Amino acid sequence: MTDPRTFFTVLFEAAVAAADPAVVIRDFLPGRPKGRVVVVGAGKASVPMAAAFDAAWDGPLTGIIVTRHGQGGGRGGACGRIAVLEAAHPVPDEAGLEATARLFDAVRGLGPDDLVVALISGGGSALLPWPPPGMSLADEIAVNEALLASGAPISAMNTVRKHLSAIKGGWLALAAHPAKVVTLVVSDIPGDNPAFVASGPTVADGASRRDALAIVAEYGLALPDAAMRHLATPAADAPLPDDPRLAGNEVHVIASAARSLEAAARAAARHGVEAVILSDSIEGEARDVAGVHAAIAREIALRDRPFRKPVVLLSGGETTVTMRSRGGPGGGRGGRNGEFLLAFALAVDGHAGIHAFAADTDGIDGTGDNAGAFADGTSAGRMRAAGLDPRAALARNDAFAAFAALGDLFSPGPTGTNVNDLRAVLVR
Structure with a gap:
């Protein structure tokens, strides 16, 4: 792989x-x-x-x-x-x-x-x-x-x-x-x-x-x-x-998201990784959805259940972000996929072998120029080493700045289609 x-x-x-x-x-x-x-x-x-x-x-x-x-x-x-x-x-x-x-x-x-x-x-x-x-x-x-x-x-x-x-x-x-x-x-x-x-x-x-x-x-x-x-x-x-x-x-x-998730699963299989589609219609607060995905990932990493590693968990749908702050001084910038990943990074902080990705299939996450980002068990620590407080960034909905500081944004540009979000969590 x-x-x-x-x-x-x-x-x-x-x-x-x-x-x-x-x-x-x-x-x-x-x-x-x-x-x-x-x-x-x-x-x-x-x-x-x-x-x-x-x-x-x-x-x-x-x-x-x-x-x-x-x-x-x-x-x-x-x-x-x-x-x-x-x-x-x-x-x-x-x-x-x-x-x-x-x-x-x-x-x-x-x-x-x-x-x-x-x-x-x-x-x-x-x-x-x-x-x-x-x-x-x-x-x-x-x-x-x-x-x-x-x-x-x-x-x-x-x-x-x-x-x-x-x-x-x-x-x-x-x-x-x-x-x-x-x-x-x-x-x-x-x-x-x-x-x-x-x-x-x-x-x-x-x-x-x-x-x-x-x-x-x-x-x-x-x-x-x-x-x-x-x-x-x-x-x-x-x-x-x-x-x-x-x-x-x-x-x-x-x-639709269902067809796109199935295509992603087939691509994973070609790379020798079993794929599990959790759902194509997940909704809810991005940070809460991240917590559930992270809990499953930790269980796989520690106990090889409910799926044996290596495995990639796939999900689609559209999460939401309740704005706790606005852009500008003291405010944040970041779409729902960035918020999902920042919360996920905090939930798997220090866990080796867990990697995550989330992106909007239209190529733009919220109002930024990125589709999403990459995260893993080292992301939160690397943010702190760069002088950023990841929990404070999450509190002000500022995932964009947090991942930009690490060079971990994913920016493919507009894709010409839109079947909502693709989330992938790799445990190996």
């Missing part, structure tokens, strides 16, 4: 390759309609999805997609016949508002013989702001910031988002009616519910505004007055799955 960093990088590359739209999208092409084909989409994987669909589709089409700033310009503003717009992530901006308006324009006025293909991936919630009447873009930004700092799981966040939006929760599909809508999804959601990916602009689910209000209360969310007024009225009710205007639409999950 090669060194742990090389080994983890191989697993990451295998996981990302398994979610490459250029590879998987051909298996999900819809039938040719009598009328027009219009492609719309949003998310961190929208550019490669659009490029793959444009290359695979042998008939006429038009389209427009939205990706995050910096990920669309390299193609000159287009993926073949599909225009590419850019907007902000994870906090919406005015460019996103303008892009959303253009998506609505693209699907209006279609007939029953026309086809809309929606290319949806994680990150689309922020890229498609469209506040309902009575709310402003500033209100939607404030909602998003409150959700990101709350520690709520992504499913809960998206339940709130879709009831405070006029595009999420199926509204874009209703705007396309009576055209048929076929949604192709690269899922970054634990459990792969397509209605939660990008808050489901073309996919309805059964959650209600009362569910959204319950989440607001549970997590103590301080939302703008305009948002709370909207949630208190029937105007916040999102379309339901049995809405007759959605009948005949199709939804396909074309890439």
